[in-house]
Amino acid sequence: MTVFHFFNCAILTFGPHAVYYSATPLSEYDTIGTSVKAFIVYFGTTLFKLFCLATFLNVPENDSVDLYQELLKAIIGFTDIAGIYFVLTQLTHRNISQNHKFQAVGLGWAFADSALHRLLPLWVGARGLEFTWEHILQGLEANANLVLNLSLASLGSLMWIRKNKPRTLIPIIYLCAGILATMPSITSYLRRGLGWHLTKVIGFELCSSLTMAFISWQLFSVCQKPTN
Amino acid sequence: MAGRSSGGGGDTMLQSINSILALMLILVACVELCDAATVVDVYRLIQYDLSGAPFGSRLSGLNHHAGVYPFAPGADLSRTVVLMPVRELNFTFLQDYIVNKKQLGGLLLLLPPRSSEKTDDDVTIRGTLIELERLLIHSTIPYPVYFAFEDDKFDDILSDIRRSDNNGQPASATTGGYKLVISTPQPKKIPSPSITNIQGWLPGFKGDGDTSQLPTIAIVASYDTFGAAPALSVGSDGNGSGVVALLEIARLFSRLYSNPKTQGRYNLLFGLTSGGPYNYNGTMKWLKSFDQRIRETIDHAICLNNVGSLNNELWIHVSKPxxxxxxxxxxxxxxxxxxxxxxxxxxxxxxxxxxxxRVAWEHEQFSRSRVTAFTLSELSSAPEFLESTGGLNDIRTSVDEISVTKTVKLVAESLARHIYGQGKNTQIFSDDGSLAVNSFYIKLWLDLLSRTPRVAPYLSKKDSLLLALKKELSDHTSEVIIQHDVLDGMFTFYDSMTAKLNIHQVASVTFDLILLLAVGSYLFILYCFLVITTRGLDDLIGIFKKPPSRKIKPN
Structure with missing residues (x-):
């Protein structure tokens, strides 16, 4: 039974990535290379983040939230933005459109996040006899994360690649990107600072990521228009 | 410089990767450790053979779902561990299953927690426990039977299972519930179970002769126990109380005998014997080990048995008229x-x-060796085989220091009058004198023995309890000897007295199937949604209309 449960959780966690890749035109334009690059850069970024966290952060002695430490964590969290920036602008890709590029990067990034952060706990935890809701919730969280990373990548491509965009929208784009980048800190604050239950946190993550995805989609389509 | 520094960076990178790998390995190694949600100490029902016939619980490994009485009539319980609190034990149900040899997955009996306070329902529970123990010890049970103590976790589990039972879903593999897992190796025979007797002498006043010519009075108590759960068989009353009384008597007389003026003209022999539940096998071996001449000097022997809860009534049991x-x-x-x-x-x-x-009283072993002996006990009649020897009900709350104190006074006082030939109304061990019976000493020893299970075959030769008894006896007496012997033939015991019970809350297969369906349809809807939004509805229809002939590729 337990291998069955593991299988369920695994397809909930990793299925959406595969579905996204095969359902959208990404598969037709063979953008897997870009996703792999994003994966590798994510790995490097995560290592760098680990170093920073290990160097600058104290191990908390209790569960209380220290504002300074949280701020530092959020700043280190911004390394992700740098990583995405690096993949989007610095790496050369095969000649694919901007439209597909950001999707491929976002997908690769989200998949790397799921694979590195969730695969091992899933393997260790979901095969045990003991049943918990935790791994199903983690799968849902991975879905929210996918949406979040796609939005972030789309905003990133708006910020750094698209040159002629409406001037009035620029602060909004930056604001949204800022919100997306601080989202991990916000959720961790909700979880530990306010002591929210895991279900509540994940509900919040799903809602917020969908909202942000809608906003970034609108921004993207507005920016698309003048060029057409 | 740049190259060197980048090289250093590479080193740290390598180190960090190594540490991450190590971390992963540790995580993988933890799989088994963090698997279980709750781990509880459980105590197995004794498993023994009596001249070849099997008795007790014959298995130790357990891996089944938990169930609680009442069950639907005719329900198949061969894959269910029946959880049963002793407080609300349904004896007829249990008897029906055990006597008629119906198969259960396992049986987990929940004992009330052993508190130091006496409670009102103690008496009823003691009665239930005695009955339960009699049933379990004398039956052959082909599945694992364990005892555990009630706690909050078990209360939660019981109420959880009852709730799902009320909703009409008995717990099984398809409806989830709790799974109880005990993984222990198959119980093994204990090779040649040993019994250990401890003896000490208080030599009498010799004058110019040899002490061996003086008459001897022996005071004997059997210290080992037998009960349904060997790891819980502490036997506070049977026969912890007798042991404590013996130690206190030894202490009192050692003070008298240390002064040559009050040294009596009798040798005193103190014996802590083993094998009590098994027809006083240890006592027999101990008597046989004596030289014939020494045995003949024994004037009489006083055996102390169950003297911890007198109710102001004491019996002297004899075999001679x-x-x-x-x-x-x-x-x-x-x-x-x-x-x-x-x-x-x-x-x-x-x-x-x-x-x-059958040897029901310890003094009968002496009588069989032609030594005058009698047993002091609170029991009015001889106990049945393997009963009153420290069962589940026989714990600290069932004995009181006052009873032991009174017994000590009775034996010591009458013994002193016998030895010194004093008449009536001489109080040697009066409460305010220097030879008063020490109730703290009695209380401490009762506490210690009530914490120590003492089923002889499971005690090693160097067990700390044996060493403690020897030490205590050698503080008061001289020539303390530990005698090891082998328990005689009839009995074979099996090990694994205790185990760790893992309790898992498990999901049902139906739940997993529903989850699979939900996830599958979610992914399907997501797929359709994405295809429609990015490529249009026509494409989606096109995907499903693809001619299957494409799969067959012409060679």
Whole structure:
């Protein structure tokens, strides 16, 4: 039974990535290379983040939230933005459109996040006899994360690649990107600072990521228009 | 410089990767450790063979779902662990299953927690426990039977299972619930179970002769226990109380005998014997180990058995007729002291049937070796085989120090009058004198023995309890000897007394199927949604209309 449960959780966690890749035109334009690059850069970024966290952060002695430490964590969290920036602008890709590029990067990034952060706990935890809701919730969280990373990548491509965009929208784009980048800190604050239950946190993550995805989609389509 | 620094960076990178790998390995290694949600100590029902016939629980491994009485009539329980609190034990159900040899997945009996306070329902629970133990010990049970103590976790589980039962879903593999897992190796026979006797002498006043020519009075108590759960068989009353009384008597007389003026003209022999539940096998071995001449010097032997909860009533059990002059003398001496202590004291004879292997009282072993002996006990009649030997009900709350104190006074006082030839109304061990019975000493030893299970085959030769008893006896007496011997043939014991029970809350197969369906349809809807939004509805229809002939590729 337990291998069955593991299988369920695994397809909930990793299925959406595969579905996204095969359902959208990404598969037709063979953008897997870009996703792999994003994966590798994510790995490097995560290592760098680990170093920073290990160097600058104290191990908390209790569960209380220290504002300074949280701020530092959020700043280190911004390394992700740098990583995405690096993949989007610095790496050369095969000649694919901007439209597909950001999707491929976002997908690769989200998949790397799921694979590195969730695969091992899933393997260790979901095969045990003991049943918990935790791994199903983690799968849902991975879905929210996918949406979040796609939005972030789309905003990133708006910020750094698209040159002629409406001037009035620029602060909004930056604001949204800022919100997306601080989202991990916000959720961790909700979880530990306010002591929210895991279900509540994940509900919040799903809602917020969908909202942000809608906003970034609108921004993207507005920016698309003048060029057409 | 740049190259060197980047090289250093590479090193740290390598180190960090190594540490991450190590971390992963540790995580993988933890799989088994963090698997279980709750781990509980459980105590297995004893498993033994009596001259080849199997008794007790014959298995130890457990891996089944938990169920709680009442069950639907005719339900198949062969894959269910029946959880049963002793407080609400349904004895007829249990008897029906055990006597008729119906198969269960396992049985987990929840004992009320052993508190130091006496509670009101103690008496009813004691009765239930005695009955339960009698049933379990004398049956062959082909599945694992365990005991555990009630706690909050078990209360939660019980109420959880009852709730799902009320909703009409008995717990099984398809409806989830709790899974109880005990993984222990198959129980093994204990090779040649040993018994250990401890003895000590208080030599009498010799004058110019040899002490071995002085008459000897022996005071004997059997210290080991037997119960349904060997790891819980502490036997506070049977026979922890007798052991404590013996130690205190030894302590009192060692003070008298340390002064040559008060050293009596009797040798005192103290014996802590093993094998009590098994027809006093240890006592027999111990007596046989004595030289014939020494055995003949034994004037009489006093055996102490179950003296921890007197109810102001004490019996002296003999095998010779009470009219026997010698016995009459001893009985009258003792009943005189008993009157002073306001204890109802009476004599009871039980003749020995040599052809019957059953030895119900310790003094019968002495009588069989032609040594005058009697047993002091609160029990009015001889206990049945393997009963009153420290079962589940026999715990600290069932004995009191006052009873032991009174017994000590009775024995010590009458013994002293016998040794020193004093008449009535001489109080040697009066409460305010320097030779007063020490109730703290009695309490401490009762506490210690009530924490220590002492089933002889499971005690090693170097067990700390044996060493403690030897140490205590050698503080008061001289020539302390530990005698090891092998328990005689009939019995075979099996190990694994304790185990760790893992309790898992598990999901059902139906739940997993529903989850699979939900996830599958979610992914399907997501797929359709994405195709429609990015490529249009026509494409989606196109995907499903693809001719299957594409798969067959022409060679």
């Amino acid at each position: 009470p009219e026997n002059a010698y016995i009459k003398q001893v009985f009258e001496g003792m009943s005189e002291v008993a009157r002073e202590l306001k204890i109802a004291f009476s004599i009871k004879q039980k003749k020995i049937n040599i052809s019957n292997p």
